Every structure is written in structure tokens, then in C-alpha cells.
Amino acid sequence: MGLFTKRYHPPGTTPGTLTAVTRTSEQRPLRISLLDYDEDRITELPDASLADCISHTSDSKASWIHVQGTPEPELLHALGEAFGLHGLALEDVLNSGQRPKAEVYDGQFFVIMGRPVWRDGELSMEQVSLFLLERLVISFHQGEGDPFEPIRRRLRGASNGGFNQRTADYLYYALIDVVIDEGFPLLEILGERIEDLEDELLENPGQGTLNDIHRLKRELLLLRRMLWPHREVLNVLLREEDRLIQPGIKLYLRDCYDHTIHIMELLEAYRDMAASMLDVYLSSVSNRLNENMRILTVIATTFMPLTFIAGLYGMNFDRASPWNMPELGWRYGYPAVVTVMVVVMIGMVGYFRRKDWL
Known part of the structure; x- marks a missing residue:
């Protein structure tokens, strides 16, 4: 699937219809984990079944169901029936590649976020979908690896900063914060690439340098397209008055919002640098051409009187x-x-x- 495309249902399909997508190399093995915690304990099922999730009831502070891999329509339909998940939201989960957004349904929040990933020298974006219900968080991730393992380690740790005393809205914030903060190390990688390209521009720019600059500009454009809407997502969560998100948690969400501002400022600065590097490359190539033409002109001018003398005496x-x-x-x-x-x-x-x- 291309960087700027996503899978849609055929025209005329009823909104909220869960239709199986065509199998591609992007399909990931499915794994479901279930986690419960309160002040005194944490219960974790790393390989839970669908039946475990549906039959799960708990009076804990929070429960967390995480679906890692490519879900089938049957699984999403069963989860939707069991927990009252909105059909439009489940359709967006099934059809990955959605633009980041936040939706407020009756008794639940639904958020789609773009997770930037740098793997094997290539930039890609993975969709993360998050539901917040009463004392329950359900997350979906179809990419490689589990992006939320740091949250699990915090919960398992003896000193987790009072995480296990928090309610589900704090867990919801923590998952959002993990996705947003993954933009910083990726921007650091891109910043190092920009520095290398600047050195190459000064030393010996070539066709490969031009290709690298165009590739960098496309990657920055993709990042901007997927990370810019994160501000809108957080604005929706901050503005919405709902008991699912307590006033104290909005302080942490505002901190996430500050992170998105910082990321976008860095991203815009890098885009300006990439645009200026293209101008520098064209100027460098033009200067190098002018230098070569100057040398050739000097040589030709030097031999003009010599040619005249040789021709005269010939x-x-x-x-x-x-x-x-x-x-x-x-x-x-x-x-x-x-x-x-x-x-x-x-x-x-x-x-x-x-x-x-x-």
C-alpha cells in the first residue's frame, strides 16, 4: 500500500460495514493481551482469547485489551457487540491508513493516531486505534512489534509512580503519550540525515545527493500529513466535557499537546532546511558549471593568439x-x-x- 493511500470499501457500501480486506504482505499475526490492575495487584494474560476478553468483568481501577496484528471482521464484530463499540469506529480500525482523528460516541472515546516508524532505512506510518470506555481501554495496532511494552513494564514495576492507582483515563493518556513521543527519536534521525546532506552539498554534490534531498522532502511531507492532526485529536479530548476523562487528566493531555507543538516546530524547521538544501544544490551545480566554463574560456582565450600566429605562418x-x-x-x-x-x-x-x- 502506498504512503498516501488507504483501503476503502467499494462505493455504495453501508457505513460501518465490516468487510474482510484483501490479504497482502502487510497482514500481521493476531495476538490479544488482557491486563487488569488496581492499587494492590496486576493481572495479565499475554495470550488471551476472544472469549476471555468478552467474558471479562472486573472491579479493578482499569482493564486494558490490546489487539496486536491484523484483526478479522468477526473479531471486531464480537468486540463491538460485547462492549458497545460504534460500527463506524470499528470500520476505521479494520481499514488501516486512516487520518488521525478523535471521535466522541455515546459513552466512549475513539482515537486514531499515526505512529511513525523508522525501519531498515525507510520511513513508514502505522495506525494505532484507541477506545476509552468506563474502566476499560481497548487498543489496536497492526504494525510490527508492540509499541506499548514500556507501559506494561511501568505497570509491572515495583515503583511505577502510582500508575496502578490511576483510572482508565490515565492509561488512555499514557498510550497516546507513547505514540506522540515516538516522533522525537525519528526527527533526530532525520536531523542527522540533514546534517550529512549539508556536508555532502559543500564537499561534492552529485545526482545521488539530489535523489536523497527529494526523498527527504517526501518523508517530511508524509510526517507532516500524519502528525499534524494529532493536535486536533488532543484538542477534541481537551475540549470535551465527559466523565470518562477526569479534569486532572487534562493536565497531562495538555502536556501531550505541548509535545505535538514541539514536534511540528522541528518538522517545519526541517522542511525549510530541506527546501533550502535543494536551492543550495542547484546553486552549487550552477557554480560548478560556471567554474568549468571559466576554465575552458581561459584556456580557449590563451590559445587564440597562438592559433593566429600558427595560422599566419602556415x-x-x-x-x-x-x-x-x-x-x-x-x-x-x-x-x-x-x-x-x-x-x-x-x-x-x-x-x-x-x-x-x-
């Missing part, structure tokens, strides 16, 4: 007339002409140096 006139090149019969005629040519060449080179043309 004319085969009869020396019977005193006006027909009498010096051709001189004993030292040839050395004299060569000496004149050397003197003329040295004089022109000296003149060019005084003019700073060499």
Missing part, C-alpha cells in the same frame, strides 16, 4: 617577393616564432591572474 606564399614573409628564410625564424608564442601565452596568463580569473 600560409604558403612564395618568398620571391620581399613582402611575402621574409622571416621564413631566417636562420632563427622558427625559434623566434616559438619564443613569441611562449611570451604571449605567459603574458596572457599573468594578465588573467591579475584579474583574479585564475
Whole structure:
């Protein structure tokens, strides 16, 4: 699937319809984990079944169901029936590649976020979908690896900063914060690439440099397209007055919003630098062409009088007339002409140096 495309249902399909997508190489093995916690305990099922999730009931502070991999329509339909998940939201989960957004449904929040990933020298975006319900968070991620393992480690740790005393809205914030903060190390990688390209531009720019600059600009454009809407997502969560998100949690969401501002400022600065590098490359190529043309012009200009002298004495006139090149019969005629040519060449080179043309 391309960087700027996503899978849609055929025209005329009823909104909220869960239709199986065509199998591609992007399909990931499915794994479901279930986690419960409160002040005194944490219960974790790393390989839970769909039945475990549907039958799960708990009076804990929060429960968390995470679906890792590509979900089937049947699984999404069962989860939707069990927890009252909105059909439009489930359709967006199934059809990955959505633009980041936040939706407020009756008794639930639904958020789609773009997770930037740098893998094998390539930038890609993975969709993360998050539901917040009463004391329950459901997350979906179809990419490689589990992006939320740091949250699990915090919960398992003996000193987790009171995480296990928090309600589900704090867990919801923590998952959002993990996705947003993954933009910083990726921007650091892009910043190092920009520095390398700047050095290459100054030393020896070539066609490969131009290709790298265009590739960098496309990657920055993709990042902007997927990370810019994160601000809108957080604005929706901050503005919405709902008991699912307590007032105290909005302080943490505002911190996330500050992170998105910082990321976008860095991203815009990098885009400006990439645009200026293209101008520098074109200017460098033009200057190098001008330098080559200057050297060739100096060489051609230096040999013009020498060519004239050689052409003049190459004319085969009869020396019977005193006006027909009498010096051709001189004993030292040839050395004299060569000496004149050397003197003329040295004089022109000296003149060019005084003019700073060499």
C-alpha cells in the first residue's frame, strides 16, 4: 500500500460495514493481551482469547485489551457487540491508513493516531486505534512489534509512580503519550540525515545527493500529513466535557499537546532546511558549471593568439617577393616564432591572474 493511500470499501457500501480486506504482505499475526490492575495487584494474560476478553468483568481501577496484528471482521464484530463499540469506529480500525482523528460516541472515546516508524532505512506510518470506555481501554495496532511494552513494564514495576492507582483515563493518556513521543527519536534521525546532506552539498554534490534531498522532502511531507492532526485529536479530548476523562487528566493531555507543538516546530524547521538544501544544490551545480566554463574560456582565450600566429605562418606564399614573409628564410625564424608564442601565452596568463580569473 502506498504512503498516501488507504483501503476503502467499494462505493455504495453501508457505513460501518465490516468487510474482510484483501490479504497482502502487510497482514500481521493476531495476538490479544488482557491486563487488569488496581492499587494492590496486576493481572495479565499475554495470550488471551476472544472469549476471555468478552467474558471479562472486573472491579479493578482499569482493564486494558490490546489487539496486536491484523484483526478479522468477526473479531471486531464480537468486540463491538460485547462492549458497545460504534460500527463506524470499528470500520476505521479494520481499514488501516486512516487520518488521525478523535471521535466522541455515546459513552466512549475513539482515537486514531499515526505512529511513525523508522525501519531498515525507510520511513513508514502505522495506525494505532484507541477506545476509552468506563474502566476499560481497548487498543489496536497492526504494525510490527508492540509499541506499548514500556507501559506494561511501568505497570509491572515495583515503583511505577502510582500508575496502578490511576483510572482508565490515565492509561488512555499514557498510550497516546507513547505514540506522540515516538516522533522525537525519528526527527533526530532525520536531523542527522540533514546534517550529512549539508556536508555532502559543500564537499561534492552529485545526482545521488539530489535523489536523497527529494526523498527527504517526501518523508517530511508524509510526517507532516500524519502528525499534524494529532493536535486536533488532543484538542477534541481537551475540549470535551465527559466523565470518562477526569479534569486532572487534562493536565497531562495538555502536556501531550505541548509535545505535538514541539514536534511540528522541528518538522517545519526541517522542511525549510530541506527546501533550502535543494536551492543550495542547484546553486552549487550552477557554480560548478560556471567554474568549468571559466576554465575552458581561459584556456580557449590563451590559445587564440597562438592559433593566429600558427595560422599566419602556415600560409604558403612564395618568398620571391620581399613582402611575402621574409622571416621564413631566417636562420632563427622558427625559434623566434616559438619564443613569441611562449611570451604571449605567459603574458596572457599573468594578465588573467591579475584579474583574479585564475
